Structure formats: C-alpha cells, structure tokens
Amino acid sequence: MAGIYRSTRYVLQNAFGSRSLPGAVRFYSQKPDPAPLINVDVDSKTGVATVTMNSPPVNTLNTPFLNEMGGVIKELEKNKTRGLILTSSSNSVFSAGLDIMEMYKAPRDQMAVFWTTLQNTWLSLYRTGIPTVAAINGHAPAGGCLLALSCEYRVMVGPKFTIGLNETQLGIVAPPWFLICMREAVGPRQTELALTSGKMFTATEALNIGLVDQLVSNKEEALAEAHKFIARFAKIPPLARKLTKEFTRQEGIKYMEEKMLDDLETFVDVASSPSAQKGMEMYLEALKKKST
Numbered sequence: 001m002a003g004i005y006r007s008t009r010y011v012l013q014n015a016f017g018s019r020s021l022p023g024a025v026r027f028y029s030q031k032p033d034p035a036p037l038i039n040v041d042v043d044s045k046t047g048v049a050t051v052t053m054n055s056p057p058v059n060t061l062n063t064p065f066l067n068e069m070g071g072v073i074k075e076l077e078k079n080k081t082r083g084l085i086l087t088s089s090s091n092s093v094f095s096a097g098l099d100i101m102e103m104y105k106a107p108r109d110q111m112a113v114f115w116t117t118l119q120n121t122w123l124s125l126y127r128t129g130i131p132t133v134a135a136i137n138g139h140a141p142a143g144g145c146l147l148a149l150s151c152e153y154r155v156m157v158g159p160k161f162t163i164g165l166n167e168t169q170l171g172i173v174a175p176p177w178f179l180i181c182m183r184e185a186v187g188p189r190q191t192e193l194a195l196t197s198g199k200m201f202t203a204t205e206a207l208n209i210g211l212v213d214q215l216v217s218n219k220e221e222a223l224a225e226a227h228k229f230i231a232r233f234a235k236i237p238p239l240a241r242k243l244t245k246e247f248t249r250q251e252g253i254k255y256m257e258e259k260m261l262d263d264l265e266t267f268v269d270v271a272s273s274p275s276a277q278k279g280m281e282m283y284l285e286a287l288k289k290k291s292t
C-alpha cells in the first residue's frame with residue numbers, strides 16, 4: 001500500500017476515532033455549490049418525498065453530489081418521511097454512474113475521500129427504514145444502476161433506456177457490494193452473466209430478468225406506480241418493516257460495516273492501477289468523441 005494511501009486511512013480513522021466512518025466526510029469536500037444538485041418535494045398529503053437528481057448533464061455521482069444525497073436521506077429520516085422516490089430531472093439519463101473524473105488521474109487521497117463518501121451514502125440509501133422506489137426515467141449505467149438497485153422497488157420507463165453494471169467494459173471491477181445488490185434482484189446466475197460481460201439491458205430485458213419490477217411508458221406513470229408501491233405499506237407497522245428490511249439486506253449491510261476500509265483500500269489500488277487508468281482514458285475519449 002503506498003504511503004499516501006496509508007496516510008489517508010490514518011487521517012480518516014483519526015477524524016472519526018473508529019474503524020467505521022459514519023456519515024459523509026463533509027470537511028473534506030470542496031466549498032458546496034449553492035445551487036442544489038438534488039431537489040426534494042414532499043407531498044403534504046401522503047408525506048412521500050420525490051427526490052429528483054438534478055446535476056446536469058448526466059447526474060454523475062461525485063463527492064459533492066453524494067454528500068448532498070447523504071444529507072437528504074438523513075433529513076428525510078429525521079422528518080419521518082413516509083416514502084422516498086428517486087428520479088431524475090433529465091429526460092434521458094437517470095444517472096451516468098460514478099463521475100469518472102473523480103477516478104481518472106486523481107490523487108489517491110482524493111479517490112479515498114470520494115469512495116468513502118460513496119460507501120456512506122450508499123449505505124444510508126440501502127438500509128434506510130423509509131420505503132424507497134427508483135423511478136428510472138433514463139439510462140442507468142454502473143453507479144446509476146447501483147442507486148436503483150439500492151431502492152426496494154424499480155419502475156422503469158421503456159423501451160428506449162438501458163440499465164446495468166457495465167464496469168468490466170471500462171476495464172474496472174464492480175466491488176462486492178454492487179454485486180450483492182445485483183444478486184439480490186436477479187440471482188447469482190444472471191449476476192455472473194451480466195457482470196462478467198458488463199451487459200447493459202434494455203428496459204424489457206431488465207424486466208425479464210427481474211432487474212426492474214415494472215415497465216411504464218413515461219415519467220408520470222413511473223411516479224404514479226412508485227406512489228402505489230409506497231401506499232402498500234400504509235398499514236404495516238414501520239418498525240417491523242424497517243427491521244425486516246434490515247434482515248433481508250443483512251449481507252450488504254454487514255459487508256459494508258465490516259469491510260469498509262478494506263473495500264476502500266482495494267478501490268484505490270484498483271482504480272489507480274495503470275490498466276484501470278488506461279481503460280478510463282479510452283472510455284472518456286470515446287464519450288467525448290460521441291458527444292462532439
């Protein structure tokens with residue numbers, strides 16, 4: 001392990017005084033952008049929050065965005081929100097996944113802060129007692145797919161958008177907790193087939209393997225179905241629901257609680273390796289070429 005990483009780990013551990021690093025690492029992030037990257041709209045009748053990712057052009061997951069998302073989840077939990085619907089303000093992209101610029105040619109300590117923030121925000125979303133639904137109204141590759149998989153129910157707008165964990169196509173490896181989320185939705189066979197090839201699924205294919213639960217034809221329908229899913233819990237005692245969700249998701253929660261620092265170390269080593277850097281460079285070039 002290189003010295004710089006060791007010192008990052010030391011600083012993070014000292015800052016929080018324990019092996020687990022709860023909450024987002026706010027003091028490491030840059031000055032926050034005054035414009036919100038995420039909009040929250042709570043329905044006054046139902047108490048259900050629509051959380052709209054609004055970070056143009058493609059809702060990439062970077063440190064400020066993830067910090068804000070972590071803060072939103074904490075706030076909704078504090079206010080005893082009845083449901084959380086995750087969607088996007090874009091007409092074509094749910095989220096383009098991790099911001100490759102947080103990993104490409106980034107110093108190891110910056111990568112470490114980024115990954116720690118991702119780990120914490122993911123855990124908050126994955127384990128929250130609030131019923132969660134992803135209203136997937138656009139493409140959801142890699143980290144975008146992870147966000148959707150972390151919710152309890154997925155409604156996807158079809159047929160033209162795609163979803164999947166495509167990391168191997170970039171020459172990087174989806175970590176075990178991404179894989180656990182995928183396996184919980186589609187089972188081990190489909191997970192291996194999907195992840196080894198980095199397959200992006202059409203909405204119909206995603207429905208067929210259970211990667212999403214419902215197909216609809218536009219965002220309004222997606223939001224309506226999401227509300228219906230949350231309404232199913234109106235008469236279920238919240239504590240029993242929350243604990244049952246925790247038990248069901250124990251593997252992912254346990255992985256993150258126990259392996260957070262090992263996972264961080266692996267990420268920084270893998271992402272900074274010459275082959276991963278080369279893969280990202282080529283991928284970024286291809287994206288740029290496509291957009292010009």
Ligand SMILES: CCCC/C=C\CC(=O)SCCNC(=O)CCNC(=O)[C@H](O)C(C)(C)COP(=O)(O)OP(=O)(O)OC[C@H]1O[C@@H](n2cnc3c(N)ncnc32)[C@H](O)[C@@H]1OP(=O)(O)O
Nearest residue numbers: 096097098099100101139141142143172173270287288291
């Ligand atoms: C050990 C590591 C583990 C890592 C685990 C997870 C990895 C990830 O999540 S990696 C990210 C994987 N994401 C993708 O593969 C998606 C890439 N993006 C796309 O396929 C398309 O952008 C998308 C289909 C989402 C949208 O297409 P368009 O609407 O046509 O937009 P553009 O492609 O023109 O993109 C606009 C603009 O955004 C830049 N961009 C897109 N995605 C990313 C990204 N993930 N990170 C950083 N930047 C991204 C793209 O280059 C364009 O930039 P400009 O050319 O400067 O406008």
